[in-house]
Amino acid sequence: xxxxxxxxxxxxxxxxxxxxxxxxxxxxxxxxxxxxxxxxxxxxxxxxxxxxxxxxxxxxxxxxxxxxxxxxxxxxxxxxxxxxxxxxxxxxxxxxxxxxxxxxxxxxxxxxxxxxxxxxxxxxxxxxxxxxxxxxxxxxxxxxxxxxxxxxxxxxxxxxxxxxxxxxxxxxxxxxxxxxxxxxxxxxxxxxxxxxxxxxxxxxxxxxxxxxxxxxxxxxxxxxxxxxxxxxxxxxxxxxxxxxxxxxxxxxxxxxxxxxxxx
Amino acid sequence: xxxxxxxxxxxxxxxxxxxxxxxxxxxxxxxxxxxxxxxxxxxxxxxxxxxxxxxxxxxxxxxxxxxxxxxxxxxxxxxxxxxxxxxxxxxxxxxxxxxxxxxxxxxxxxxxxxxxxxxxxxxxxxxxxxxxxxxxxxxxxxxxxxxxxxxxxxxxxxxxxxxxxxxxxxxxxxxxxxxxxxxxxxxxxxxxxxxxxxxxxxxxxxxxxxxxxxxxxxxxxxxxxxxxxxxxxxxxxxxxxxxxxxxxxxxxxxxxxxxxxxxxxxxxxxxxxxxxxxxxxxxxxxxxxxxxxxxxxxxxxxxxxxxxxxxxxxxxxxxxxxxxxxxxxxxxxxxxxxxxxxxxxxxxxxxxxxxxxxxxxxxxxxxxxxxxxxxxxxxx
Numbered sequence: 001x002x003x004x005x006x007x008x009x010x011x012x013x014x015x016x017x018x019x020x021x022x023x024x025x026x027x028x029x030x031x032x033x034x035x036x037x038x039x040x041x042x043x044x045x046x047x048x049x050x051x052x053x054x055x056x057x058x059x060x061x062x063x064x065x066x067x068x069x070x071x072x073x074x075x076x077x078x079x080x081x082x083x084x085x086x087x088x089x090x091x092x093x094x095x096x097x098x099x100x101x102x103x104x105x106x107x108x109x110x111x112x113x114x115x116x117x118x119x120x121x122x123x124x125x126x127x128x129x130x131x132x133x134x135x136x137x138x139x140x141x142x143x144x145x146x147x148x149x150x151x152x153x154x155x156x157x158x159x160x161x162x163x164x165x166x167x168x169x170x171x172x173x174x175x176x177x178x179x180x181x182x183x184x185x186x187x188x189x190x191x192x193x194x195x196x197x198x199x200x201x202x203x204x205x206x207x208x209x210x211x212x213x214x215x216x217x218x219x220x221x222x223x224x225x226x227x228x229x230x231x232x233x234x235x236x237x238x239x240x241x242x243x244x245x246x247x248x249x250x251x252x253x254x255x256x257x258x259x260x261x262x263x
Numbered sequence: 264x265x266x267x268x269x270x271x272x273x274x275x276x277x278x279x280x281x282x283x284x285x286x287x288x289x290x291x292x293x294x295x296x297x298x299x300x301x302x303x304x305x306x307x308x309x310x311x312x313x314x315x316x317x318x319x320x321x322x323x324x325x326x327x328x329x330x331x332x333x334x335x336x337x338x339x340x341x342x343x344x345x346x347x348x349x350x351x352x353x354x355x356x357x358x359x360x361x362x363x364x365x366x367x368x369x370x371x372x373x374x375x376x377x378x379x380x381x382x383x384x385x386x387x388x389x390x391x392x393x394x395x396x397x398x399x400x401x402x403x404x405x406x407x408x409x410x411x412x413x414x415x416x417x418x419x420x421x422x423x424x425x426x427x428x429x430x431x432x433x434x435x436x437x438x439x440x441x442x443x444x445x446x447x448x449x450x451x452x453x454x455x456x457x458x459x460x461x462x463x464x465x466x467x468x469x470x471x472x473x474x475x476x477x478x479x480x481x482x483x484x485x486x487x488x489x490x491x492x493x494x495x496x497x498x499x500x501x502x503x504x505x506x507x508x509x510x511x512x513x514x515x516x517x518x519x520x521x522x523x524x525x526x527x528x529x530x531x532x533x534x535x536x537x538x539x540x541x542x543x544x545x546x547x548x549x550x551x552x553x554x555x556x557x558x559x560x561x562x563x564x565x566x567x568x569x570x571x572x573x574x575x576x577x578x579x580x581x582x583x584x585x586x587x588x589x590x591x592x593x594x595x596x597x598x599x600x601x602x603x604x605x606x607x608x609x610x611x612x613x614x615x616x617x618x619x620x621x622x623x624x625x626x627x628x629x630x631x632x633x634x635x636x637x638x639x640x641x642x643x
Contacts (some may be wrong), residue, residue, distance in 0.1 A: 071274075072274070075274065109395050185311075186278050186281070186282055186311050187274065187278050188311055188312040188325065188329070188334075189275060189311060189312035189313055189316050189325035189326075189327060190275050190312045190315070190316065190320060190324075190325040190326055191312075192271050192275050192278065193275075193325065193326040193331075194326070194329050195271075196269070196270045197269065197270075197271045197272035198273050200343075
């Protein structure tokens with residue numbers, strides 16, 4: 001079973017602070033990590049490989065330093081890693097990112113399953129996986145909590161606010177993983193020595209390598225533009241209504257709401 | 264001169280730190296209180312490959328070297344000295360087999376202890392042979408007819424002795440020659456004639472089981488001889504040099520762990536209207552603790568570096584162990600003192616760290632024996 005996993009390198013938001021004046025993240029000195037949901041996606045792929053054999057390829061789109069995330073994925077047991085990087089990809093929104101990743105997945109090819117994390121902790125959109133599935137014209141199951149291979153079929157538990165959906169799908173298919181899916185393994189000591197002390201194993205795909213429509217990628221090809229980002233100011237203007245008993249308190253409350261023309 | 268970790272070492276340290284915080288720290292107090300061998304933790308360390316660091320991949324190991332091993336032992340010791348001791352002492356067995364064993368022994372035993380989840384142990388000490396290893400009485404006499412060594416005697420204070428699947432036993436194959444008649448014999452758990460005696464109750468490192476081993480006409484095939492007959496003492500001393508770097512790493516981790524707890528505490532604890540970290544008396548304590556710990560760290564890594572490079576390191580390993588263990592006691596003592604009454608209570612980890620630190624001044628050679636080793640090397 002050949003599996004492609006898409007991972008994103010993100011700042012560790014537990015350690016990120018926000019510049020209150022500009023509303024932007026202070027990224028200086030903040031360690032980068034593999035996006036947590038993507039780690040669950042990778043773990044599931046590795047576990048499926050452990051059980052059924054095959055190959056796990058990991059793809060990450062990002063600046064050159066995203067190689068660090070790929071190295072960690074290799075140390076966890078992935079067989080190959082591809083960095084998708086080009087200045088032309090900068091500023092891509094979810095549409096453009098999904099366009100590029102879909103092209104990268106096609107370029108790697110030979111897959112049965114494609115895994116993504118549900119969403120990234122820096123953007124929280126949860127759009128890239130589903131959009132990519134559409135571009136690849138593949139079925140998709142999002143919010144996967146449990147995945148079991150049953151012969152030619154795969155039984156998936158899709159976990160939503162309204163209940164669990166037990167679905168049966170046939171590869172090729174795109175899955176998005178949630179943290180309930182598994183407990184990601186640690187990179188192994190042997191993996192660390194082989195990847196970090198050994199020769200660079202990471203392949204690089206640039207714009208030239210991919211079959212993409214350049215009008216659909218990068219800042220210009222992105223239909224979404226960030227107008228402004230800011231931290232909502234939370235104000236606490238609460239008032240406790242005093243009164244002899246609940247009836248009196250309720251009457252005071254109604255008077256106040258009438259004064260404010262709210263009722 | 265370069266004091267930097269490699270990229271692999273930075274990653275290994277990050278993973279070991281996360282592992283220690285997530286898997287080891289939550290059960291450290293319980294392991295200490297109930298005094299059980301944390302088998303699950305050992306299995307987790309085998310799965311991630313910590314038990315195979317320092318052994319080549321061809322024998323099932325993880326690769327890496329003594330610096331890498333020290334990094335992991337230190338990170339684990341920050342959270343649980345007993346678990347770090349288990350790992351550190353366990354790797355001595357693999358080091359002995361890899362350095363002195365023959366190809367067949369390496370193929371047979373190394374994969375089991377490096378990645379197979381089996382515990383290894385090293386048994387030299389006897390009731391009347393501690394620092395004076397020459398007084399060892401355990402014998403392993405070759406029975407020419409059956410082609411077996413017959414072991415008789417008692418070993419004591421053996422870390423992991425009751426849990427280990429494989430043990431390197433130091434015994435006299437020719438008692439008439441004293442130390443020159445000592446050999447290293449591999450004994451497997453469950454061999455008839457080999458039994459576990461008293462399990463010691465100790466002041467600290469409760470999770471690291473300490474056992475008495477009893478050999479009563481215990482027969483093992485002569486193929487279990489590691490190295491050659493009569494070279495056992497040399498093997499033991501060589502193994503102890505490496506083990507001392509391991510103890511220095513444990514001691515460093517205990518000190519670093521106690522220092523981290525204390526730094527957190529002096530920010531939080533308010534007395535006389537301000538955090539106690541703003542009091543000069545406390546600041547000076549912290550400065551001393553941090554400086555001595557930094558010293559322990561680099562002496563230990565220097566000894567590990569020399570070993571990795573294949574250079575002589577007996578003196579440096581002894582100095583690193585002596586210094587790091589005395590520092591661990593010094594730092595845990597002040598850390599407990601700064602925590603005051605809270606430090607003395609079992610709700611905080613300081614009293615455990617203080618008890619755990621003490622063993623580092625005693626095992627794998629006492630401080631005093633290390634001074635003998637050092638002075639011999641210095642004075643000549």
